[in-house]
Amino acid sequence: MDVSLTLxxxxxxxLAALIAVDFLIGRKPHDVSIKEAGTWTVVWIVLAALFGxxxxxxxxxxxxxxxxxxxxxxxxxSVDNLFVFVLIMAKFSVPSHLQQRVLxxxxxxxxxxxxxxxAAGAAxxxxxxxxxxxxxxxxxxxxxKLIQEARAEEEEEAFEENRLxxxxxxxxxxxxxxxxxxxxxxxxxxxxxxPLMVVMLAIGTTxxxxxxxxxxxxxxxxxxxxxxxxxxxxxxxxLRQLYFLIGGLLKKLVHLSYGLSVILGFIGVKLVLHALxxxxxxxxxxxxxxxxxxxxxxxxxxxxxxxxxxKKTEQREAAEAADAAEAADKTADKESVES
Numbered sequence: 001m002d003v004s005l006t007l008x009x010x011x012x013x014x015l016a017a018l019i020a021v022d023f024l025i026g027r028k029p030h031d032v033s034i035k036e037a038g039t040w041t042v043v044w045i046v047l048a049a050l051f052g053x054x055x056x057x058x059x060x061x062x063x064x065x066x067x068x069x070x071x072x073x074x075x076x077x078s079v080d081n082l083f084v085f086v087l088i089m090a091k092f093s094v095p096s097h098l099q100q101r102v103l104x105x106x107x108x109x110x111x112x113x114x115x116x117x118x119a120a121g122a123a124x125x126x127x128x129x130x131x132x133x134x135x136x137x138x139x140x141x142x143x144x145k146l147i148q149e150a151r152a153e154e155e156e157e158a159f160e161e162n163r164l165x166x167x168x169x170x171x172x173x174x175x176x177x178x179x180x181x182x183x184x185x186x187x188x189x190x191x192x193x194x195p196l197m198v199v200m201l202a203i204g205t206t207x208x209x210x211x212x213x214x215x216x217x218x219x220x221x222x223x224x225x226x227x228x229x230x231x232x233x234x235x236x237x238x239l240r241q242l243y244f245l246i247g248g249l250l251k252k253l254v255h256l257s258y259g260l261s262v263i264l265g266f267i268g269v270k271l272v273l274h275a276l277x278x279x280x281x282x283x284x285x286x287x288x289x290x291x292x293x294x295x296x297x298x299x300x301x302x303x304x305x306x307x308x309x310x311k312k313t314e315q316r317e318a319a320e321a322a323d324a325a326e327a328a329d330k331t332a333d334k335e336s337v338e339s
Contacts, residue, residue: 001055001060001224001226001227003224003226015237018047019237022240030097031096032244036241036244037244038245041241044234044237044238048071048234048235048238051230052068055067055227063224063227065288065289065292066222066227069295070227070228070232071231072292072299073214074214074236076259077235078214078235078239079242088199089199092195092199092202093195098196100244105200106199106204108204113204118215118228121215122223122228129275129278130279132271132275132278135219136220136270136271137268138216139271140264140268142261143260143262143264144261146261149257165201165202173190173193174193175192175194181196214232215228216271217263220274221267221288252306253302254310259301263295267291269286
C-alpha cells in the first residue's frame with residue numbers, strides 16, 4: 001500500500017487527537033467503573049473497525065485484511081500483557097484511583113517505543129529479506145516456550161524490575177509514598193521520583209519486552225509499516241479500559257497461553273514459508289484471509305475451553321467445600337454426643 005507523507009502526518013495527528021481526548025477523560029484521578037471501561041472499550045474497537053473499513057474503501061482489500069489480522073493478533077497478545085500489568089500494580093501498591101493515569105501514560109510510552117521498533121524492523125526487512133528466517137524461528141521458539149510455561153505448575157509470579165528501571169531509581173532516588181499525580185518532588189533540596197513515575201516507566205518499558213514477539217508476529221502478517229503501526233496503535237490505546245473491564249476475568253482465561261502459542265507458532269511458520277519463497281524456493285504461501293480465520297478461530301476455541309475448564313474447577317471446588325462442611329458437621333455432632 002502506497003502511503004504518502006501527508007497521510008502519515010494526518011494519521012499521527014488523528015491518533016494524537018484521540019490520545020488527547022483519552023487523557024482529558026482520565027485527567028481527574030478516579031476509580032474506573034465497569035460501565036465506563038466497557039463503554040470506552042467498545043468505542044476503541046469501533047474506531048479500529050472503522051479504520052479497517054476505511055482501508056477497504058479508500059485502499060485495498062488486502063490492506064484492510066492485513067490490518068484486521070494484525071489488530072486482532074496485537075489485541076490478543078496485549079490481553080496476555082495485562083497479567084504482567086496486574087503484577088506491576090500489586091508490586092508498587094498503586095492506589096486504585098491512580099491506576100488509570102498509570103496505564104494511560106505507560107501505554108503512551110509503550111506506543112512511542114514501539115514506533116521506534118517498527119521503524120527499525122521495517123528498515124531491516126527492506127534491506128535483509130533473510131531476517132524473516134530469524135523472525136520465524138524466534139516466534140516458533142516463543143510459542144514452544146509459552147506452552148512450557150503454561151504446563152508448568154509454578155507458584156504465583158512476582159514482577160521483577162528490569163535493569164533500566166533500577167538504574168533510573170538509583171540515579172534519581174524514589175520517594176517513600178505517593179503524592180497524588182505528582183511525578184517528582186523535592187526532598188532535601190534534591191529532585192526525586194515518586195512511585196507513580198516509577199510504575200509508569202515500569203509499564204512502558206516492560207511492554208517493550210512484549211514487543212519482541214508482537215512486532216515480529218505482525219510483520220509476519222504484513223510488511224507495510226503503516227499497517228503495522230496503526231494496528232499496534234489501536235491495540236494499545238484501548239488497553240487501559242480493557243484492563244479495568246476484564247481485570248477480574250484474566251485468571252479465568254486459563255488456556256490463553258496455549259492459544260497465543262498456536263497463533264505465534266502459526267505466524268512463525270508463515271514467516272519461514274515467506275522467507276523460502278523470497279529465496280526462490282517454490283513453497284505454498286499462507287494468505288491473509290486464511291491467517292485471519294486461523295487467528296479468530298484459535299481465540300474463540302481458547303475462550304470456550306477456558307470457560308468450560310473454569311466451570312469444572314468451580315464445580316469441583318464447590319463439591320470439595322460441601323464435603324468438608326459435611327465432615328465438620330459430623331465431627332461436631334460426634335463430639336457433642338460424647339460430651
